[in-house]
Amino acid sequence: MTSSLAASPPALAPLIADLPPDSVIVDPDRMAGYRWDRANDPNAGMPLAVVRVTSTSDVRAVLRFASEHRIPAVPRGAGTGLSGGSSAVDGCIVVSTERMREIDVDPTTRTVRVQPGALNAEVKAAAAAHGLWYPPDPSSFEICSIGGDLATNAGGLCCVKYGVTTDYVLALTVVLADGTVVQLGGPPLKDVAGLSLTKLFVGSEGTLGIITEAVLRLIPAQRPPATVVATFGSLDHATATVLDITRRMRPSMLELMDRASINAVEDVTSMGLDREAEAMLLIQSDEPGATAAAEVAEIEALCGIADIADQRQVEIAVIAHAGDGNTHPLIITDRTDPEQTARAETAYGEVMDLAIALGGTITGEHGVGRLKKPWLPGYLGPDVLRLNQRIKDALDPLGILNPGAML
Template structure:
């Protein structure tokens, strides 16, 4: 280590000591074994750095203290929720601070305003359970809803299985408290539904992946709980036939769930936890309808007809909520099942629904060309797909081919008029492909917004913009 590096290291140590002194005991972690927990998100990407410290903030005041300190010292900050992200957006950076909101978990339900006032560390499932006690529902439902945090959901504008009918996180965010890079706390929106005062800054922060500020409180819109859904499960000889059924469905039906699993995904789940799925099917469609009263049966009839006319091998319908939930759980197990088979590069590309068959065919070709396995599930009703590229850990050649396939899948989605991410976010894994989708002018506009709110570039460097 030369003199310059030694001086920088000493300055960093002194700066961290200052931060430790400024916050209560136990809030700042610096021990190597403690920091290991905060290096990775669910991508387990080996390129994760080692932070100087991890701050487990307990109040908005703690978040303000950290960002004021970081601005003074020019030290980067990586905001982190539950660490369940799938785009590398919470991977630690060498020489940075990881700012975790995991301890900020308060949830309050206001039944009169029909909102939940939530701290960012609260899990998605915490909000659902709290709302359900009053007959209310928080619709955004990522497959990881039991372990992902509201802060992370807001950071990535998370969607989930029900978004085809009920929308994504931004549709339910009415208000935010956000701490900016310089430590300023701003309140945007509130418990009211309609608001056109000033620029729509509230929406700017939803999906910004911790690059513009750190959310410390959110006001979330709740809706009355829908009736139990009816479920339709259809198997098809190919993913192309299943995709054709999705397009047919979209012409006549607003289902509450339209999920696709290809054969590789079905078999991965069956290997991991046998659930009686048809291993021989080329693809499976899981459709749910939650219209009230007699309208639900009418929707089921439409869904069954759409599958049959598109060449389904078998179509099964049930009004039993528990039976339907069993199939939903099988779909949610997809990613966990794949992790048991090797390392996974998770994709999140989307296209206009009519182009879904072309995207599925393109992914199949990419898998064959690079000699990799790419099991596929999709929120098919809105064109958002999750190809998952599997490779052998520790095998450099296997990983090289997987990363080439990863980039080509994103390029294929862009070529079809789609997006490199529908709900997981750009993070660090996809940052290199963002300009290819947005174009140079829109990319520069993103950078200008970032520079206005974070002029020193300390918030989540290397992620997004």
């Protein structure tokens, strides 16, 4: 049921009084859906309350209350993340931006002012109505929120040519841990006054502040792309082809699937994919003849993942944004089988270690969250990790913002 002063814990009464009606949920059954993102973190806690904010002033009220009472605050968008970045912790306030959906396109300046609860697809549609385009396109673009994209610096299929979320952020409105509201950046495409704090908050996973509005850059609508699908008898041949393509042109999409992924897709879609192929490339070009200097070196990484799968006797399906070197190894396991689950978790850690050993990163676009946090120190090193923590401590001295995520 909808919360009220009478039905809510007395400690929440001042907060409820500062917010619009029906903003606060305290019913455990209704809060259950806000505990997890799609990572299904088994350690997710039970919130004290869920607040469905509608404005910057709502978020300011929540964080002032949380800071005063030292209550953790976990921001949440659409809950489509895969790293546990929005997992609730016991006794926290989940700050849900699902009701913050305003979108305002300015075709003259080719910008869009958007609240964090708006879906990526809604922003794309609003831009398209003016002949414009917002390129970042994570695979979940139809259901993921812009706030989540900002929090994780999301990429997508076309980022090989058009870049990731941070490349389109011109300005942010951010509420800090103590409730202070700051305006960062602005509409000008060129602005070098002061430190580039917008870049600091994009990708910070809600650990430094909560983004309540963004001004994003738009570009002219994409040309209709030409598509080529190619299958290969070996991963080596497929990755060699990736290198050959990227030496000669800059495709707008260059995706790789290994045999396990091909068969998984075919099982669901029955679209006629070649089950005998060891790899498949999906290539699109929206500007035939364009050249680029980018190169991708994935052969060693892909072969290393295959070795881990063999050694641990688990199935690891690999899909990849091959054009920019971003792989998604998907470890397939039966969670009801403890022994198989243990092997899968060991393999997961070894894949993380392999990525670091090959000079890669533990996350290319989904964020660190809670699932990949154990490998962050090994990736960053002690000095850079301390620097990250010092920035976090400066902006969130009480440690109330999304505790346990990333840092």
